[in-house]
Amino acid sequence: MSDGTNPSGTARAGDTLAVDCMRSLMERHGLPRYRQSAWLADALGLSYSQAHRRMNGTSAWSLGELERVATLFGETLSDVFAPGDGSATVRGTVKIGSASLDCQLWLGGRVDRATPGSMVALQTSTGWSAVIAGPSTEGTVHEIERLQIRPGSAVRKVVAVLDDDEDLTNTICAQLSQSGYDARPFYRTSDLRSSAAVQRYDGFVIDWIVGETSVLKLITALRAQDAACPMVVLTAQVLAGVVDEADIADAVKKFGLVFSEKPVRMSILLATLSRAFSSGP
Numbered sequence: 678m679s680d681g682t683n684p685s686g687t688a689r690a691g692d693t694l695a696v697d698c699m700r701s702l703m704e705r706h707g708l709p710r711y712r713q714s715a716w717l718a719d720a721l722g723l724s725y726s727q728a729h730r731r732m733n734g735t736s737a738w739s740l741g742e743l744e745r746v747a748t749l750f751g752e753t754l755s756d757v758f759a760p761g762d763g764s765a766t767v768r769g770t771v772k773i774g775s776a777s778l779d780c781q782l783w784l785g786g787r788v789d790r791a792t793p794g795s796m797v798a799l800q801t802s803t804g805w806s807a808v809i810a811g812p813s814t815e816g817t818v819h820e821i822e823r824l825q826i827r828p829g830s831a832v833r834k835v836v837a838v839l840d841d842d843e844d845l846t847n848t849i850c851a852q853l854s855q856s857g858y859d860a861r862p863f864y865r866t867s868d869l870r871s872s873a874a875v876q877r878y879d880g881f882v883i884d885w886i887v888g889e890t891s892v893l894k895l896i897t898a899l900r901a902q903d904a905a906c907p908m909v910v911l912t913a914q915v916l917a918g919v920v921d922e923a924d925i926a927d928a929v930k931k932f933g934l935v936f937s938e939k940p941v942r943m944s945i946l947l948a949t950l951s952r953a954f955s956s957g958p
Contacts, residue, residue: 695738696731698757699746705767705784705819706750706800706875720749720871749872751835751861769798769805771826778826779833782807785820796821804877833859834954835877839869839892840884840911845941849882852943858950866895873899878906880950885912885925893928900932907953908932909946913939 703713718728721742730736747757756766769782782798782805791797791810799808800817807824808814836858840846846862853860861878863869866887881899883892896908910925929936935949 693734694758695743696734699732699738699743702747702750702752702757703875708875716871716874717746719867720746722867745868749868749875751872751876767798767805769807771807771824780807781825782821783823785822788818788820791818796824833857834879834950835859835861836880836882836950837861837863837869837873837878838882839863839866839887839895841865841887842884849941849943849946853882853947853950856947866890866892870895870898873902877903880907880909880953882909882911882946882950885910891924893924896928896932896934905933907935907950909935909937909949911937911939911941 700710700713703716704710708716714725714729714732717723717731718725721728723731727736731738731742743757744754747754751768766781766783769780771778771780784798788797791814793811793814795810796807797810797814798819798821799806799814800819807821810818834857836853838846838849838853838860840849841864843862843864846864850860850862861872863872869883883896885891892910896910899908910928912925925936928934935953937946937949
């Protein structure tokens with residue numbers, strides 16, 4: 678891929694807009710500025726210097742790069758480059774009585790010290806929530822410009838699906854979505870790793886072999902972030918002798934995985950996830 682470096686070494690207007698929108702996207706998802714270039718290099722497969730030039734506007738972004746970064750944060754380009762009052766919109770939850778409802782939050786300015794009793798948007802490791810600020814409110818806090826509740830909707834569990842077979846991944850995601858989950862497709866290990874660094878997932882459905890490499894390192898990293906979320910591992914390679922059964926058995930024991938052989942039986946997969954979520958914390 679062409680580096681797209683601006684020969685003058687200065688940021689052009691279009692590049693400046695892309696940088697501003699990308700920085701805003703990363704910051705509202707809790708990725709601090711000092712980590713952004715390194716994260717981008719990992720997410721797009723760039724060198725650190727190439728990523729840094731993207732982030733300071735001296736190297737042009739491609740449309741594909743912008744779209745891919747937005748997708749990794751669970752947003753669309755229209756969200757990222759939306760015109761208007763400049764407020765960012767994120768998905769979140771709001772509690773009304775004992776119910777947690779799915780909502781859309783339009784973020785205002787960041788607040789260093791929230792006024793107790795005011796409603797603010799709070800970002801934690803579990804995502805964004807609209808909360809009543811108290812004396813001990815900590816985390817990334819923003820004013821709320823607007824809040825929209827989706828009537829009658831419960832919070833949908835966000836499930837990441839990883840398999841290098843794109844048709845299978847898309848089919849699984851479609852059926853999970855029809856069953857009430859917010860399913861996100863991934864076809865490369867690096868994409869899921871980059872997304873999981875900034876987006877919390879409630880569960881995972883992961884092929885044991887992606888490309889020609891096992892996902893053991895990825896599972897180790899995901900478990901370091903969340904030791905208990907449901908994680909289903911798929912493979913069709915045990916009977917073929919490509920995958921060592923003992924390796925999967927060790928991973929199941931160590932990381933609390935659920936193992937399922939391909940072809941995927943969706944009724945069993947759905948029952949597995951439903952049971953895991955209903956028995957979770």
